[in-house]
Amino acid sequence: MTEDTFPKLLIAQAKRFGKSKVALREKDFGIWQEVTWAQYLENVKAFSLGLVRLGLERGDKISIIGDNRPEWVYAELAAQAAGGISVGLYQDSVAKEVRYVIDHSDSEFLIVEDQEQVDKIIEIKNDLPKVKKVIYYDPKGLRGYKEEFLMSFTAVLELGREHEREHPGLFEANVAAGKGSDVAIICYTSGTTGVSKGAMLTFDNLLAMGKHLTTIDPVKETDEYVSFLPLAWIGEQMMTLSTGLLIGLTVNFPEEPETAQENIREIGPHVMFSPPRIWENMVSTVQVKIEDTSAFKRFCYDLCLPVGQQMADYKFRKQKPPLWLKLAYAFANVVMLMPLRDHLGLLRIRRAYTGGAALGPDTFKFFHAIGVNLKQIYGQTEISGISVVHRDDDVKFETVGKPIPETEIMVSDTGEILSRSPSVFVGYYKQPEITAETLRDGWLHSGDAGILDEDGHLVVIDRMKDVMRLVDGTKFSPQYIENKLKFSQYVKEAVVVGQDRPYVAALINIDMANVGKWAENRQIPYTTYTDLAQKEHVYELIARDVERVNKDLPRAARIKKFVLLHKELDADDEELTRTRKVRRKFVEERYAWLIEELYGESEMIEIEADIKYRDGRQAKIQTSLRVRFVEPAQDAKELEVV
Numbered sequence: 001m002t003e004d005t006f007p008k009l010l011i012a013q014a015k016r017f018g019k020s021k022v023a024l025r026e027k028d029f030g031i032w033q034e035v036t037w038a039q040y041l042e043n044v045k046a047f048s049l050g051l052v053r054l055g056l057e058r059g060d061k062i063s064i065i066g067d068n069r070p071e072w073v074y075a076e077l078a079a080q081a082a083g084g085i086s087v088g089l090y091q092d093s094v095a096k097e098v099r100y101v102i103d104h105s106d107s108e109f110l111i112v113e114d115q116e117q118v119d120k121i122i123e124i125k126n127d128l129p130k131v132k133k134v135i136y137y138d139p140k141g142l143r144g145y146k147e148e149f150l151m152s153f154t155a156v157l158e159l160g161r162e163h164e165r166e167h168p169g170l171f172e173a174n175v176a177a178g179k180g181s182d183v184a185i186i187c188y189t190s191g192t193t194g195v196s197k198g199a200m201l202t203f204d205n206l207l208a209m210g211k212h213l214t215t216i217d218p219v220k221e222t223d224e225y226v227s228f229l230p231l232a233w234i235g236e237q238m239m240t241l242s243t244g245l246l247i248g249l250t251v252n253f254p255e256e257p258e259t260a261q262e263n264i265r266e267i268g269p270h271v272m273f274s275p276p277r278i279w280e281n282m283v284s285t286v287q288v289k290i291e292d293t294s295a296f297k298r299f300c301y302d303l304c305l306p307v308g309q310q311m312a313d314y315k316f317r318k319q320k321p322p323l324w325l326k327l328a329y330a331f332a333n334v335v336m337l338m339p340l341r342d343h344l345g346l347l348r349i350r351r352a353y354t355g356g357a358a359l360g361p362d363t364f365k366f367f368h369a370i371g372v373n374l375k376q377i378y379g380q381t382e383i384s385g386i387s388v389v390h391r392d393d394d395v396k397f398e399t400v401g402k403p404i405p406e407t408e409i410m411v412s413d414t415g416e417i418l419s420r421s422p423s424v425f426v427g428y429y430k431q432p433e434i435t436a437e438t439l440r441d442g443w444l445h446s447g448d449a450g451i452l453d454e455d456g457h458l459v460v461i462d463r464m465k466d467v468m469r470l471v472d473g474t475k476f477s478p479q480y481i482e483n484k485l486k487f488s489q490y491v492k493e494a495v496v497v498g499q500d501r502p503y504v505a506a507l508i509n510i511d512m513a514n515v516g517k518w519a520e521n522r523q524i525p526y527t528t529y530t531d532l533a534q535k536e537h538v539y540e541l542i543a544r545d546v547e548r549v550n551k552d553l554p555r556a557a558r559i560k561k562f563v564l565l566h567k568e569l570d571a572d573d574e575e576l577t578r579t580r581k582v583r584r585k586f587v588e589e590r591y592a593w594l595i596e597e598l599y600g601e602s603e604m605i606e607i608e609a610d611i612k613y614r615d616g617r618q619a620k621i622q623t624s625l626r627v628r629f630v631e632p633a634q635d636a637k638e639l640e641v642v
Helices: 006-017 037-056 072-079 095-104 116-125 153-166 172-179 203-217 232-247 256-265 278-292 295-317 323-344 361-369 432-438 480-486 512-521 529-533 536-550 582-591 592-598
Strands: 022-028 030-035 061-067 083-089 107-112 133-136 150-152 181-188 198-201 224-226 250-253 271-274 352-355 372-378 408-411 417-422 443-450 460-462 491-497 503-510 559-563 605-610 617-624
Touching: 006 037, 006 172, 006 203, 006 232, 022 037, 022 072, 022 256, 030 037, 037 072, 037 153, 037 172, 061 072, 061 095, 072 083, 072 107, 072 172, 072 232, 095 107, 095 116, 107 116, 107 224, 107 605, 116 133, 133 153, 150 153, 153 605, 181 203, 181 232, 198 203, 224 232, 224 256, 224 271, 250 352, 256 323, 271 278, 278 295, 278 323, 278 361, 278 512, 295 323, 295 361, 361 372, 361 480, 408 443, 432 443, 460 480, 480 491, 480 503, 480 536, 480 605, 491 582, 503 529, 503 536, 503 592, 512 529, 512 536, 536 559, 559 592, 559 617, 582 592, 592 605
Parallel strands: 022 250, 061 083, 061 107, 083 181, 107 133, 133 150, 224 250, 271 352, 352 372, 503 559
Antiparallel strands: 022 030, 181 198, 408 417, 417 443, 443 460, 491 503, 605 617
């Protein structure tokens, strides 16, 4: 492949398709605005030369923060075309997180979306002496801002067009000077186990992953893809940029993050990639709406879903279903399954992926039951997103599949998953010691515990640091138990504890929307999240889910006590990463006093806690948390968790 960088691929696809094919589509003011490949290249070219005019040099970094918009990819490709490196930030990052990434990455140019992001930068600008310009692409509300470092996206485009007239051929020369071995992006890890690290990924890394994934799962240039997950995440980079530029598919951007589900239904994508939380939310939404629908629709759902589940079981076992089941499934598909897929925007999906964390088996089975070819992937930022994936005809919900081409997987003597492939990163930015710990003898040390089964499938157990041991020596995976809990539409988050303790306990967040709806339907009054979570009826509701989970766990690993937290775990409070994964160590330290009470005799725990609102205000809350003892399961299946 001669096009060994993203900008070279963009030029090639623009020559191939020109104005005849849509490259990007964004919903704005209720209308889908289309950008052809020719326009895509024109915007990238102008912005790249504008950055050069402002002083961007080869090797310089730019940071981008905002929602998914065409301007994000213009800015990223523009910087790369000039030999620069792109750094993505999550749009909901607080000022402290933004300051760390911008400063640590040595970014000199910031591309931000709107007034909200500009205000963050103004707040911390004195701590960012390296930053030369802050370029915004949504001018709403910014007319009165007089800071000299501020500049509009359109002004940079115009500057670039002027620079092109003065220096014809400069853009093409800059792109030609780029090599596949150049660092394309610095992608900061989610920081589950500590401070985020900047993984340096080259064009070779990113394009090798895209090429190998599409070898297994072919993507067509006529395919539609909806980019609604943060572009700061490696998962979205590998689909929107790596696969999008490699294949030439059309990338669609939703109007707002809140309208993503509606926009997905409008577009009807052919391929979709989302972390577990998105799939879990879809299942939760379906379950709640089925409860509220008419008796006839509920009857159809209860009649047809088990047929889909039986069909999925035959597929998992690689067995041919009997004729009667095929006929029953054809009926169920027309009556309920196909309309349900259409409602979720999944009617045209050929393949859907989940990754970034483990997906509970119940959620996995649900989507296969309704006819969605959902496949688990495994990978990490340091290997450009994907190293292992299910094959279409070889899906095992308890595994994450087999390695993609040119990727080797092995499990060390200590049980750690090791990977080697052309997609492995070149190191962490400015952290050679941690790089040496992670990359040893060409093998990427994941920090995950796993095994390879008899069919060569990889089974991921948990983070090695997170596998726990009770005081009697029993090992268990907290993540496995948490995923089973989160299959309930009433449980939003769960943190299972028990290291060096006599039994397993859990801290649980209720799903405010679904539990609130449940309470309203039963005329149970409540005021706030805290009030709702501590209702006796709600404890009974969650206890049934805990008992359900306990039935499928080994006796020693069953949850004996749980408490419903007085607040939701929040990324702004550093309890979750920006990709919505629990920072387990941080949570255990913050709630150490509460965990101690779970292992005492208390039935009520009096708390006084600080609450921080999104507008910066703080308040104190005083309340009592119930400690619920769970009755032992009667018909437990003695299964091994680890």
